[in-house]
Amino acid sequence: GENVEQHPSTLSVQEGDSAVIKCTYSDSASNYFPWYKQELGKRPQLIIDIRSNVGEKKDQRIAVTLNKTAKHFSLHITETQPEDSAVYFCAAPGSLRQLTFGSGTQLTVLP
């Protein structure tokens, strides 16, 4: 099955700085990579996703890059704000298109 590894587990940045979270996956057939943001006690919210036919996708302050050869993808948040503080999860699909999640990154944006 799919194996997804996520780093770092915790990340603290100053407000206005950039944050980068990285994930690797094992199944070379995977072709869809979503990122979710989860605030404490709440549901995961899809913030951005990328399909394997593109190498980068951007939505305002959030971007995702994908390197299929190396089997890794990254989340980039620029001009971070305190409300960006949350746990972020990457994911990749398995053979039945179920999602395998990374272990999560606790992002703290310091004012």
Added chain:
Amino acid sequence: GAVVSQHPSRVICKSGTSVKIECRSLDFQATTMFWYRQFPKQSLMLMATSNEGSKATYEQGVEKDKFLINHASLTLSTLTVTSAHPEDSSFYICSARDLRRQETQYFGPGTRLLVL
């Protein structure tokens, strides 16, 4: 947008009782729904994949007789935790895959189960 509801949001029960959790897709059809379990400060662990009109596919280590899943319609899946014990206490979250966007999963708000 795609909305998934989950009920109840919180339940406290005595050991040995059964608890049913409902997951509904409100504005789209979902042939496939997923059930996850999340412990504090941990990731989401897939328990089972629920397919409308057929048996659920359980992940390794998940007891199908303990966690009964029924997916009776394109908008409703239920998870029943049978004979619950304190170790079953957890945050249970469902997600539904939108037929129109095959890969995208939308999550319900979760159910916090506490077994005394």
